[in-house]
Every structure is written in structure tokens, then in C-alpha cells.
Amino acid sequence: MRQVFLSSCNLTLHVVVRRLCTNANVKWNSHKVRQTFINYFKKWNHVVVESSSVIAPKQSGMLFTSAGVVQFKPIISNLNVPVQQSRPMDSLGLAVSCQKCARVNDLNLVGKDRTHHTFFEMLGNWSFNGTMSKQTVCTHAWQLLTKIYCIDEQRLHVTYFGGDKQLGLDADQECKQIWLDVVGVQQCRLLVGNAKENFWSIGETGPCGPCTEIHVQLPDGTLSELWNVVFMEYYKHEDGSLQKLSATHVDTGMGLERLCAILQNEDSAYGTDLFKPLIDSCQKLTGSPPYEGRFGVDDVTGLDSSHRIIVDHARMCTFAIADGLKPGHQEAGHVLRKIIRRALYHVSLLGEPRSGVFPNLCSAVVDLYADTYPQLQSSRRLVDQVLVEEEKRFSGTLTKAKARFDRMQEPIDPEVMFLFYNTYGLPMEMVQNLAERRGVPFDLQEFEQRLQEQRRRSLTNKQKQQLRVALQQLELPSNTDDTLKHSTMETQTEDGSVAYQTACCEGRVLAILRSQTPVTEVTSDDQVQCSVILDKTSFYATDDGQTGDRGILRWREGEFLVDSTTSLEHVVLHHGRVLCGKLIAGQTSVHCLVDVNSRTACMQQHTALHLILGILRQHLNISTEQPLTGMINRQSAWIQFYSLQSVQSKNYLLQLIDKHANMLIEQNCPVITQIMNLENAKLLLKDDFPRVIDSKTKTIRLVTLDIKPHPIHQLCRAGMHVSTLGKLYHISPISLAEVNEGYSSLTLQDSAKIGLFVTQHRAMLSQSQHETFLGNYARYLWRLRRVACKFLMLHA
Structure with missing residues (x-):
């Protein structure tokens, strides 16, 4: 038999429900949905906390506020500090808010599916330091959804944490019994979840704990997560270990957009009053065909996806700029610029190019949200100025990028396509379109891998700052x-x-x-x-x-x-x-x-780069005013340089490098490293002396490849080299690509492995076959080394 909620406030709860509850036929506009949530918890003595900025505080380690709990993280993270001795906000026991949030991890999915958004509002309520029990929190969530918003109980399913051996945690049996015995959820609609689905944390490190989720069944039978309730009981360290918090906190979150879609009987948020007015404005501003709400393969022209991308990005950009973020080259500013440019690109797909469409659409966002967020009104002019300037800047960048792309000779290295995204800031869809125009393979999986590599480098910078503090x-x-x-x-x-x-x-x-x-x-x-x-x-x-x-x-x-x-x-x-x-x-x-083998491989790669750079200087006017950048490891190496002349006849130049470098390797010239007075180095290098050297430097490290009669000199702050060029075996550059105006990148594969591969395959040829190749032996070796590189990359 279903048990009623046993608590001293049981009678009061039903009074609140009767006061707030309306019939199921009520028209739920977004303002009413938002305010009903706030009012419900306000009547339960929750303090209404205003939304914090969509830009995350620097100490959070995030670029954007991705959840309502972010502004409360200082309260939850205080492992050993009494509540009253910390910040003023720490005196909160119960809180409720509607938080402006931004998530950009799955940017390429936004507009393509029904669920992903860059900007959204998170409805949430919190209990700090054990102020409210699990039983009360779960009951509140169920009552609000079923009695206030009048969602049919038969559409709702609940999950709970089923434990995890790796984390050393048992199943949350208390939560399970609350749903079954107190709330009255049927056994068939209570599901057990694993750590991936039902153990939640604020970030890679920080407060975390088991969670229970309420899902709603959609008309097509699929389940969609609606409300997440997290019981913050632990603190996760960077090594993955968990530390028990001194007090338990409760963090809940429910997306306003998704809730509105359910209450307004729409299959996605794009059909609700949070998006529909903006889509209508977008259609009028661009003169495009009407929006038809098609997704996936049904969206044959892609115009509906473009509408969704534009209006979604307009919301995110408007709130971010109003909160003080400016487009830039780093961190959150770089992400904002990328989102603006993606929106501008899709504006161009909807009709004839015309300026001012996106800034005007963002002004419509201000109109839509001004009553809820009055500060948007005062930021209207700022938002418009920033977007108009970005529109002009992107137009100029796009002209240069297209001109550079059209001048490129066939075949175009797929690596270069990523650099149009990374360096020029072109949206991924535009890069893909350019690639298809010229028949260049576009591997989306490889593209995503490169993005992941960029994110790993960003994490490294964050870890450096943490290390600096620790030291x-x-x-x-x-x-x-x-x-x-x-x-x-x-x-x-x-x-x-x-x-x-x-x-x-x-x-x-x-x-x-x-x-x-x-x-x-x-x-x-x-x-x-x-x-x-x-x-x-x-x-x-x-x-x-x-x-x-x-x-x-x-x-x-x-x-x-x-x-x-x-x-x-x-x-x-x-x-x-x-x-x-x-x-x-x-x-x-x-x-x-x-590990001597690992170090030796790095030494070989480093010396090989110096040799190739010296050869390149003989054929290209490489600038001494721009610093060289690169990376050397035991398997490969690459270097980026700036040339005052464009790289023409790429394959010919690669063959020339291959022939010249391996000829010098056979001569086994010495490699000399010495510390030299700065003035003496200037006299020795003359026009090749880098102009980016710090004027305070007194001595420098010079690496000389003692090739007669013209030695190759290169300044080198650090790194190690082999003693003679003969230790390099073979050199075979696998790509030389122009990555931006004037900048080119050259990549090497493991020289020792290539040498072994070439030797083995050369021996496999019969004498007659060898004689056939004799007339074009240099080209044969070149092609064989190229095959070696590709083979080794595939079998790494």
C-alpha cells in the first residue's frame, strides 16, 4: 500500500500544493514555468538567489557557468571550514535560483538535434550542510512535477545509483526505498543506474556524489532526463580518489527549455515560446523560406538546422556579451568568437548576404528576455556594437581565407583544412564545405581528435598554474x-x-x-x-x-x-x-x-629538424623576425616557420630535402654544441641571426652541423643532439603544408624505423627489378620512404 509522506510538515505541503496547483489544461508560457518553480520553493523557506554571470569565475577552472551549482561551489567545497567562518553566502541553508548557463562541449551538435543548446536556464534548488533530508528533497521534486505542473505520473521514470566497485561505493538503497515506499513510484518505473549515469560531479575535481534522476517519457516512447537530484557527499581529487565531505549537500537541476517543451507539448525546445519568436524574426531578417521544424535526414536543404543554430547562438552571444565577455583569441573570448562566426556562416546560407542580421536578431533576444533579466536592456547597445564589429572582422577574414584557399595547388593536405578552422577561425561546417568543393577528404573523426588534442594542451596550462602554487x-x-x-x-x-x-x-x-x-x-x-x-x-x-x-x-x-x-x-x-x-x-x-632508447630517438629527431631547416633556408626566404615553433618526441617531429615567399611545388621541395639531407647523412658530418658570446654569434650568423632574441641575453647555445664548406648553424635554447649526422639513418619528411599566410609546417617520422623499413624492402627487390629502378633511383627511394612513413603511421 502506498505510504504517505511522513513528516511534521506533511499538512503544510498539501496546502502549498493546493494553492499552487492548476489544472492540466493551463497554458504554460516560459515566464510562468520559471516563476512557478521559484515560488514553490520560496514557500518552503528557500532563499531566492539571483543568477550569477554566465561567465564562470576564474577560480572555478571553467570558462562558462555550466550549472546552477557553480556559484554555490565555495560552500560545498569547504571540507573543514565551519559555515559561519567562511563567506557570507555560506550561511545559506536552503536556496532556489534560475541560473543562466552555457555549455559548448558539443557545439557541432547544436542545431542538428533536439536537445543540445549553447545557452539554457537551469532551474535548481539546494540544501546545504544537511538542512534538508533526501526524503524531503525527493518528495518536493515529485510533488512539483505531478501536482503543480500536472505531468502524468505514468510518464515519469526514476533512476538511482546502483553502486560502483571501482569507486568503492555501495548502491544508494536509502534513495531507492524513498521512491518506492514514501513517494510511491511503481517498481517497474524505478531503474538502477551506474556511475556514468548516476554519479555526478561539478567538474573533473570537486564536490560530487550519487544522484537520482527523473525522466519523462516522450510521445515516441523514448525517455528524456528532466530533473537531476545530486546528493553531494564526497570531494573528488585529480587522481580520482574520493574524500568524504564533512556535511551532505543537495544540488538539483532541471532545464527550463526542456520543461517548457514538455508543458507546451512540443517535441523540442525550438517549438516553445523561448525560441519560436526568435526563429520568426530570423526568417524575416534573412528572407529565407519559413521554418518547418525538420531534423536529420528530413532537413534536406539544411535550412531548418541553420535557423536553429542562428537563434541558439544569438541567445548565448547576447547573454555572454551583456555579462562582460568580449570576443578574443583566448579561452572564453575565443569560444565566443567561434560561436559568433558559426552563426554568421549560417546566416549566409539562409539568403542573400546582408549585414546586420545577427546583431538585429540579438536585439530581439534582449526584447524577449528583458522582463526576466532587466540588465539586458542596459546592455543592448554594447551587444550591438560588439556584434557589428565582429561581423566586419569576419567578413575580412573570410575574404582572405577563401583567397588563400583558392590559390592552393592540388593536392591539398587534409591537415591544412583543420588549420583553416584553427588559425582563420572558420566554422567547421564552412571548412567541410571548402574541402568538398576541392575534393579534399574530410574526416570528421580526425577533426574531433585534433580538437581533443587542443583541449589537452589547455588542461596542461591550467595544471601548470596549480603546480606553481604548490611549489x-x-x-x-x-x-x-x-x-x-x-x-x-x-x-x-x-x-x-x-x-x-x-x-x-x-x-x-x-x-x-x-x-x-x-x-x-x-x-x-x-x-x-x-x-x-x-x-x-x-x-x-x-x-x-x-x-x-x-x-x-x-x-x-x-x-x-x-x-x-x-x-x-x-x-x-x-x-x-x-x-x-x-x-x-x-x-x-x-x-x-x-630510458636511453627514448632519449636517443628524440636526439635524432631534433638533429634532423636542424638539418632540414638548414636546407630549407637555402631554398626559402625564412624570416628571422618570427620565432620557430615545434615539437619533438621519440616517434615524430614537426616545426612551423614563417617564409617571406609562399611554398610552391611542395612535392618537389620535399624530394629535394630528402635527397640533400640523406646525402649529408652519408657524409657523417660532426654535430657540435657550444655556448657562445652573443656578439660573436651575431658575427657568425649575420643575416640569419634571429631578431627575437631577448636583448638582456649575454650568451647563447649554438648547434652547428659541421658540413663543408657551408656549415649549418642554429640557435637552440635546450634539447639534445646526436654527435654526427650518420646517427640519423634516414630522413623522410612526410608533409610540408602552408598553414596560414606565410606560415608553413613540416612533419617528420621516426628516422630509424624508416631507415630499417627502406633497407628491408630494398633487399626484397631482385637484381632485374633493381636495374629497372636504377635510372630513377632517387625518385624510387623517395617513394619508398613515403610508403614507409604511411606504413609506420598505420601500424604505430
């Missing part, structure tokens, strides 16, 4: 002594080949960082990534584009696997995990054992 707190006695990192010695093996070994080094463990937090010890049982700081090391830390060393830190009772080495503020950090034993800060001394 300041450690107050280390001195910087790391890494003078032995250049001590790589060559020895001759029995078969005549060259083997390398590094200098033996012993260092004492000064500190251990786990998730950028100092710890006293770490063991193999912990199975976590951490960073070890030594007083002395022979490991080379990533610098000047060359990837840091890998290897082992060994002591009597154990080993630490180093999978990467970096440095910050002259402190070398060995990143990895304990394989066996215990590592104790301030006590353990270790032997540094560098």
Missing part, C-alpha cells in the same frame, strides 16, 4: 641540479653499431605531489599518478619543444616508473607511479635510470 607552498631549499642531463655517452657494440648510455646519478626525494598537493609518501598500493621532485637528476625535462625523458627511479626497496619529465620554475618534476615499494619525501634516495 610556492613547498618552499624547496634550492632548484633541481640537472647538469648531468646532457651527459649522454656513445659506445661501440660488437656488431659495430652505436649504443648510448647516460651518466649515473643519485638524487634525494625532496617532495612528492599528488594531484598538485604535497604528500609525505606514496606506495605501489596507492596506484596513483604523482610527481617526484629530487635535489639532483639526470633526466631531461621537456624544453624547447623536445619531449622530456622517461625511465626509472630505483631504490633498494622499490621502483618508480617515470612516464614524463617536465620543469617549472627551475624545478624538475618526474611524473609517474610507484611500481613497488614506498617512496618517502625527505628520506628516500633514488638512482636515476633514463
Whole structure:
């Protein structure tokens, strides 16, 4: 038998429900939906908290406010600080708000499906420090949906957390029983969820906990998440470990757009009063055919998708600019510019090009939301000015990009297509359209992989800042002594080949960082990534584009696997995990054992880049006013340079580099590294001396490939090189691409593997076949090395 809600406030609850409840035939406009939610929880003594900015605070580690809980994160994150001793907001017990949110992770899906939006409003209520029980929270959610909004109970399904062995957490049986015994949800509509679906966190780190979700069944039978209720009981660290919070908090969230679609009987939010007026305005401003609400394959012309993209982006841009964000080249500003340009591109698809469409549409957004967010009215002029200027800027950029693209010779490297997106800032759909026009393969999966790589680099920058703070707190006695990192010695093996070994080094463990937090010890049982700081090391830390060393830190009772080495503020950090034993800060001394094979491969790649750059300077007018950028690891290397003349006849130039470089390798010329006075270096290099050198520099490091009669000189702040060019085996550049006006990028594959591949396949040819190739032997080797590169990339 269904049990009633047992609490001292049971009678009051039903009084509130009767006062607020209306019949199921009521017309729910978005304003009424929003205000009903606020009023319901206000009557339950929740403090109404105004929406914070859609731009996330810097200390949050996010670009945009992605959920209503973001502004309350300081309250929840205080693991050991009493509520009254923290910020004023921390005195809150219960709160309710309608938060402006932005999410841009799945930008390419926005407008293409029914659910993704860049801007949305999050209805939410919160309980801090155990003010409200799970039972009360779940009951409130169910009563509001079924008695106030009058959604049929038979359409609602509920999920709860079923536990997770990896996290070490049991199923949330308390939550399960509340839904069954107190609220009265039928067993057949109560579903168990895993950690992926029913364990929620604010970000990669921070407060988290099991959640229960209420889903609504749509007319087509599918379930759509409507309301998420999170019981914040833990704090997740960067290594994935969970720490129990001193008090339990409750965070709930329900998207206004999705709720409006359900209450207004629409199959998506685009049919509600939050979007329909904007779509109508868009159609009038562009003169396009009427919007028909088609999705996927039914949207044959793509015009309906363009309408949705434009109006969605108009909402996001309007609120972001009104909250103070400006389009730019970094972080949130860069994302805003990308969204504006995507919208402008789709405006161009709806009709004849005309200026002012998007700024005028954003003005319509202000009109639509002015009553709810009065500050938009005062920002109307600012929004218009910013968007008009961006429209002009994009028009100029688009003209240059199209001209550059049309001048490119066939075949166009697919890598260049990504750089039109990354460098020129063209929307992905436009890049895809340009590629299709010229028959260039466009691999969406590869495109997404490159985007992920960019995101990983951004995370690295954030981690650097966290490390910097941690190092300041450690107050280390001195910087790391890494003078032995250049001590790589060559020895001759029995078969005549060259083997390398590094200098033996012993260092004492000064500190251990786990998730950028100092710890006293770490063991193999912990199975976590951490960073070890030594007083002395022979490991080379990533610098000047060359990837840091890998290897082992060994002591009597154990080993630490180093999978990467970096440095910050002259402190070398060995990143990895304990394989066996215990590592104790301030006590353990270790032997540094560098992975010689990995270092040797990096040395070969680094010297190979210097050789190729020297050859390129003979054929291209490479600017000394722009810094060189690149990356070197054990498998490949690339370098980007600025040339005052465009790269013509790309394949011919690659063959020329291949022939010249491998001829010099056979001569086995010495590679000399020396520290030189700045003035002497200027006299030696003359016009090739870089103009980007800091004027305060007194001495510089010069790497010379001692080729007679014209040696190749290159300034090099750091990095390692082989002793002679003969150690490079073979060089084969696999691509040379013009990536932007004047900028070109050259990529290399592992020279040792290519040399082995070429040798093996050359031996497979019979004498008669070899004679057939003899007349065009150089071209044969060129093609064979190209095959080697592709083969090795496919089988990496």
C-alpha cells in the first residue's frame, strides 16, 4: 500500500500544493514555468538567489557557468571550514535560483538535434550542510512535477545509483526505498543506474556524489532526463580518489527549455515560446523560406538546422556579451568568437548576404528576455556594437581565407583544412564545405581528435598554474641540479653499431605531489599518478619543444616508473607511479635510470629538424623576425616557420630535402654544441641571426652541423643532439603544408624505423627489378620512404 509522506510538515505541503496547483489544461508560457518553480520553493523557506554571470569565475577552472551549482561551489567545497567562518553566502541553508548557463562541449551538435543548446536556464534548488533530508528533497521534486505542473505520473521514470566497485561505493538503497515506499513510484518505473549515469560531479575535481534522476517519457516512447537530484557527499581529487565531505549537500537541476517543451507539448525546445519568436524574426531578417521544424535526414536543404543554430547562438552571444565577455583569441573570448562566426556562416546560407542580421536578431533576444533579466536592456547597445564589429572582422577574414584557399595547388593536405578552422577561425561546417568543393577528404573523426588534442594542451596550462602554487607552498631549499642531463655517452657494440648510455646519478626525494598537493609518501598500493621532485637528476625535462625523458627511479626497496619529465620554475618534476615499494619525501634516495632508447630517438629527431631547416633556408626566404615553433618526441617531429615567399611545388621541395639531407647523412658530418658570446654569434650568423632574441641575453647555445664548406648553424635554447649526422639513418619528411599566410609546417617520422623499413624492402627487390629502378633511383627511394612513413603511421 502506498505510504504517505511522513513528516511534521506533511499538512503544510498539501496546502502549498493546493494553492499552487492548476489544472492540466493551463497554458504554460516560459515566464510562468520559471516563476512557478521559484515560488514553490520560496514557500518552503528557500532563499531566492539571483543568477550569477554566465561567465564562470576564474577560480572555478571553467570558462562558462555550466550549472546552477557553480556559484554555490565555495560552500560545498569547504571540507573543514565551519559555515559561519567562511563567506557570507555560506550561511545559506536552503536556496532556489534560475541560473543562466552555457555549455559548448558539443557545439557541432547544436542545431542538428533536439536537445543540445549553447545557452539554457537551469532551474535548481539546494540544501546545504544537511538542512534538508533526501526524503524531503525527493518528495518536493515529485510533488512539483505531478501536482503543480500536472505531468502524468505514468510518464515519469526514476533512476538511482546502483553502486560502483571501482569507486568503492555501495548502491544508494536509502534513495531507492524513498521512491518506492514514501513517494510511491511503481517498481517497474524505478531503474538502477551506474556511475556514468548516476554519479555526478561539478567538474573533473570537486564536490560530487550519487544522484537520482527523473525522466519523462516522450510521445515516441523514448525517455528524456528532466530533473537531476545530486546528493553531494564526497570531494573528488585529480587522481580520482574520493574524500568524504564533512556535511551532505543537495544540488538539483532541471532545464527550463526542456520543461517548457514538455508543458507546451512540443517535441523540442525550438517549438516553445523561448525560441519560436526568435526563429520568426530570423526568417524575416534573412528572407529565407519559413521554418518547418525538420531534423536529420528530413532537413534536406539544411535550412531548418541553420535557423536553429542562428537563434541558439544569438541567445548565448547576447547573454555572454551583456555579462562582460568580449570576443578574443583566448579561452572564453575565443569560444565566443567561434560561436559568433558559426552563426554568421549560417546566416549566409539562409539568403542573400546582408549585414546586420545577427546583431538585429540579438536585439530581439534582449526584447524577449528583458522582463526576466532587466540588465539586458542596459546592455543592448554594447551587444550591438560588439556584434557589428565582429561581423566586419569576419567578413575580412573570410575574404582572405577563401583567397588563400583558392590559390592552393592540388593536392591539398587534409591537415591544412583543420588549420583553416584553427588559425582563420572558420566554422567547421564552412571548412567541410571548402574541402568538398576541392575534393579534399574530410574526416570528421580526425577533426574531433585534433580538437581533443587542443583541449589537452589547455588542461596542461591550467595544471601548470596549480603546480606553481604548490611549489610556492613547498618552499624547496634550492632548484633541481640537472647538469648531468646532457651527459649522454656513445659506445661501440660488437656488431659495430652505436649504443648510448647516460651518466649515473643519485638524487634525494625532496617532495612528492599528488594531484598538485604535497604528500609525505606514496606506495605501489596507492596506484596513483604523482610527481617526484629530487635535489639532483639526470633526466631531461621537456624544453624547447623536445619531449622530456622517461625511465626509472630505483631504490633498494622499490621502483618508480617515470612516464614524463617536465620543469617549472627551475624545478624538475618526474611524473609517474610507484611500481613497488614506498617512496618517502625527505628520506628516500633514488638512482636515476633514463630510458636511453627514448632519449636517443628524440636526439635524432631534433638533429634532423636542424638539418632540414638548414636546407630549407637555402631554398626559402625564412624570416628571422618570427620565432620557430615545434615539437619533438621519440616517434615524430614537426616545426612551423614563417617564409617571406609562399611554398610552391611542395612535392618537389620535399624530394629535394630528402635527397640533400640523406646525402649529408652519408657524409657523417660532426654535430657540435657550444655556448657562445652573443656578439660573436651575431658575427657568425649575420643575416640569419634571429631578431627575437631577448636583448638582456649575454650568451647563447649554438648547434652547428659541421658540413663543408657551408656549415649549418642554429640557435637552440635546450634539447639534445646526436654527435654526427650518420646517427640519423634516414630522413623522410612526410608533409610540408602552408598553414596560414606565410606560415608553413613540416612533419617528420621516426628516422630509424624508416631507415630499417627502406633497407628491408630494398633487399626484397631482385637484381632485374633493381636495374629497372636504377635510372630513377632517387625518385624510387623517395617513394619508398613515403610508403614507409604511411606504413609506420598505420601500424604505430
